[in-house]
Amino acid sequence: MKVKMLYWVDEVGGRAESMEIELKPFGYRTAPITQWEVLIAAEDVEVEKGKPVIVRVEPVFLPGNTLVGPLSIMRHALGTLVDVVECGVPGRVEDEKCISRVLFLPVEDGVIKKGDMVGVLKVFYIKTGLLTRILGLEPPKVELKKGFHEAKIVWRDNGNIYREPAKVTILGYMRSHIGVWELLVADETVRVKRGDVLRIRIKEVRLPPNTVVVPLPVMRNAFGTVLDVVQLGKPSRVEEEKTLHQAIFLAVEDGVIEEGDLIGVINVYYVGLGDFKPLVQDKPPEKVRIVYRSGDGIVKREVEVEPFGYRRSPVGKWEALIADESKPVRYGEPVVVKVKRVRVPPKTILYPLHIMRHAYGTVADVFCDCKPWKVEEGGEIKKVVFLPVMDGEIKEGELLGIINLHDVELSPLGRVRQWLDNWLTEMGRTFDEGDWPLW
Incomplete structure (x- = not known):
């Protein structure tokens, strides 16, 4: 399949060009280990609440055959990392990469200072192949980096911003591909307007040690999408217990979020780091109110959600998100864009392929004008929420983004x-054989 890709020739905001690329039906198998890379601001930048900004960071060089994604739970007091920008033309996952900028979405006014840690990047190692052959692929061998970065950890407490110099160790961790879902339920009533970026108080979510979280794509509330979650005070390490207090919500239309409304869902994955002990606690079913669009109206309905977990396949495939209409975009104003239909099979979860794929912005979420489908049912992607970083026009046939699809097995x-x-x-056996950290 051939698609058009709009990219910046030199600098973001400089000269844009379009080229035709061919997308082949490829998939991949992931290694069971992930590396962290620290993203450190290379300049001072004044930011304004709700206005996305491209921030230069100290370059991060990555080998070929890697995927990347931000480590969730807001890592800077002023906002969250939405996406990363590659040096020059976005390449294939098989190519070596250089990350030189990030797309940062502020939730407060302030100044990002040179040396601040603005986020952490997860690096996944993969081996690619045609879809007809990926089941037979062996996971790639990986040699982790070692070392540390000096950066400032920036957090807010009781209205004050603190900057603490730290030596941040470059770490890797074992992935279990096993997780549970946690519901993000509004704990306050808030009026929202299209384009608002809000920290909404949620019913507390307690996370055990050695877990990482990832927002579950497919917009779960008619008025917008959750981009990240917030732990108040100084950020905890992955190997520590955490409590989530707020969600960062991007509003795509005007409305009212009421206390008890479901605004999002997060995947909580268990990882091997330090003294690991699985702490999956029994939970009763939870009653929430789902809010979705049906035709020209908004439907609110009470539902009871059973606690479930899942085991994700290490094998995945890509689906392209291609504009099915032309549409003008304005800086900082999220816009809904029709895309060519993507069928999501039953028992499949999604994960964005990060690195900004369109010159004018990034895909914040996917959805359809219907009741959000259950993972076990599957559904169709017909539209995306696109977050522009500048004025321009999306043209029909342009590549807006790419989504990863993974099969899952569901279970109580x-x-x-x-x-x-x-x-x-199995992980203990691996350590005993002395292969760590090589795969």
Whole structure:
């Protein structure tokens, strides 16, 4: 399949050109290990709440055959990392990469200072192949980087901003591909307007040690999407317990979010780092109110959600998000764009392929004007929420982004505990064989 890609020739905001690229039906297998890379501001930047900004960072060089994604739970007091920008033309996942800028979305006015840690990047190692052959692929061998970065950790507490110099160790961790879902339920009533970027108080979500979180794509509320979650005070490390207090919400239309409304869902994955102990706790079913658009109206309905977990396949595939209409975009104003239909099979979860793929912005989420589908049912992507970083026009046929699709096996929490016990045994055997950290 051939598509058009609009990119910046030199600098972001400089000269844009379009080229035709061919997308082949490829998939991939991931290695069971992930590396972190620290993203450190290379300049002072004044930021304004709700106005996305491109920030230069100290260059991060990555090998070929890698995917990247931000480590969620807001890492800077002033906002969150939405996407990263490659040096020059966005390349293929098989190519070596250089990350030189990030797309940062502020939730407060202020100044990002040179040396601030603005985010952390997860680096996934993969081996690619045609879809007909990926089941037979072996995971790639990986050698982790070692070392540390000096950066300033920036957080807010009781209205004050603190900057603390720190030596941030470059780490890797074992991925279990086992996770549970946690609901993000509004704990206050808030009026929102299209384009607002808000920190909405949520019913507290307690996370056990050795977990990482990822927002579950497919917009879960008619008025907007959750981009990240917030832990008040100084950020905790991955290997520590955490409590989430707020969600960063991007409004795509005017409306009112009421206390008790479901505004999003997060994946909570268990990872091997330090003294790992699986802590999957039993939970009762949870009653929430789902809010979705049906035709020209908004539907609000009470539902009961059973606690479930899942085991994700290490094999994935890509689907392109291609504009199915031309549409003008304005800086900082999220816009809904029709895309060519993408069928999501039952028992499939999505994960964005990060690195900004369009010159004018990035895809913040996907959705359809319908009741959000359950993972076990599958559905169709017909539209995306696009966050522009400058004025311009999206043209029909242009590549807006790419989404990763992974099969999952769903299960009640009791079986999830069994999966984790088995994974711990396997991980211990790997350490005993002395292969760590090579795969």
